[in-house]
Amino acid sequence: MPNQVVQCTACNHYCRISPDKTGTCGVRLNKNGVLYLAVHSRPSAVHVDPIEKKPLYHFYPNSQIFSIGTIGCNFKCDFCQNWSLSMERPGDIEDRCQQEDELTPQQVIDFCLRKKIPSIAFTYNEPTIWIEYNLDICKLAHQNNIKTVYKTNGFMSPEVRSELVKYISAINIDLKCFNEASYIKMGGRLKEICDNIKFFFDNNITTEVTTLIIPGLNDSPEELTQIAQFLSSISTQIPWHLSAFHPDYKMKNVSRTSLTTLERAREIGKQFKLQNIYLGNVSSQFTSTICDCGQELVNRSGYHGMVTGIRSGKCVSCGKGVYGQFD
Numbered sequence: 001m002p003n004q005v006v007q008c009t010a011c012n013h014y015c016r017i018s019p020d021k022t023g024t025c026g027v028r029l030n031k032n033g034v035l036y037l038a039v040h041s042r043p044s045a046v047h048v049d050p051i052e053k054k055p056l057y058h059f060y061p062n063s064q065i066f067s068i069g070t071i072g073c074n075f076k077c078d079f080c081q082n083w084s085l086s087m088e089r090p091g092d093i094e095d096r097c098q099q100e101d102e103l104t105p106q107q108v109i110d111f112c113l114r115k116k117i118p119s120i121a122f123t124y125n126e127p128t129i130w131i132e133y134n135l136d137i138c139k140l141a142h143q144n145n146i147k148t149v150y151k152t153n154g155f156m157s158p159e160v161r162s163e164l165v166k167y168i169s170a171i172n173i174d175l176k177c178f179n180e181a182s183y184i185k186m187g188g189r190l191k192e193i194c195d196n197i198k199f200f201f202d203n204n205i206t207t208e209v210t211t212l213i214i215p216g217l218n219d220s221p222e223e224l225t226q227i228a229q230f231l232s233s234i235s236t237q238i239p240w241h242l243s244a245f246h247p248d249y250k251m252k253n254v255s256r257t258s259l260t261t262l263e264r265a266r267e268i269g270k271q272f273k274l275q276n277i278y279l280g281n282v283s284s285q286f287t288s289t290i291c292d293c294g295q296e297l298v299n300r301s302g303y304h305g306m307v308t309g310i311r312s313g314k315c316v317s318c319g320k321g322v323y324g325q326f327d
Contacts, residue, residue: 004033025129058324061305069124138167237323244281
């Protein structure tokens with residue numbers, strides 16, 4: 001690249017970054033012609049959560065997970081539900097990061113071992129943009145029999161996904177809509193996200209998908225049908241989380257998603273034989289996992305799940321295999 005311009009390969013933006021500038025995400029910085037991750041070992045959010053909060057419903061229900069995130073994002077969604085982290089654009093990213101306590105990859109692992117926490121989630125903001133940090137954690141976690149998972153917008157590059165697939169055990173990908181114009185406005189592209197959903201599923205990573213249902217944006221029967229049809233073309237077993245939008249960030253004038261809308265979306269998914277559809281951010285009966293034979297497999301209340309009908313990965317009643325990791 002001329003004049004010390006560097007090209008980032010973390011996500012499908014492939015930003016060309018001039019000296020002393022950052023990419024679209026705001027945290028990948030060109031310093032003297034070298035790409036530098038300003039947020040490495042400087043997380044802005046760290047919590048121990050129930051696994052169901054990610055949401056991951058088919059990956060060790062009722063277990064605890066160490067959740068970690070930084071600042072920045074490679075998208076610019078007006079409806080962001082976590083905008084205080086993802087949309088922060090400080091004037092000097094390095095000064096901003098120095099305000100955070102250091103947490104090295106080894107310190108993350110030591111904490112999980114000490115507290116007997118079996119999994120680590122890269123979440124809260126888009127983990128693809130801090131891939132070097134979470135990949136360093138992944139490698140140490142792998143050595144210590146700690147599992148790692150991704151909560152992502154799914155816009156990672158082929159270079160990144162080929163590394164991630166070596167280490168992560170589960171992934172929840174946001175499929176925000178099925179409209180190219182809407183995705184471009186957010187800062188992404190539909191095809192790459194669909195390709196990545198299929199890639200992780202085909203590579204035996206437990207894959208779940210979340211769609212935040214937003215009135216007037218992606219709640220039409222036509223668009224929900226397209227999403228359901230796409231997911232079923234990969235597998236009818238993929239868990240699909242239909243989450244209710246609440247007014248936030250730049251869309252405070254949009255009403256909250258009704259339970260009726262979510263239930264209608266669920267019915268559309270059922271028309272395409274999707275077996276594992278869950279409603280989120282609302283009080284609903286559609287949170288437990290039920291086998292086709294009617295046997296309850298996992299009972300859920302809030303963020304807590306209890307395996308009630310799975311033995312050795314199969315339904316205790318009919319013997320059918322259950323998608324995911326439970327034992």
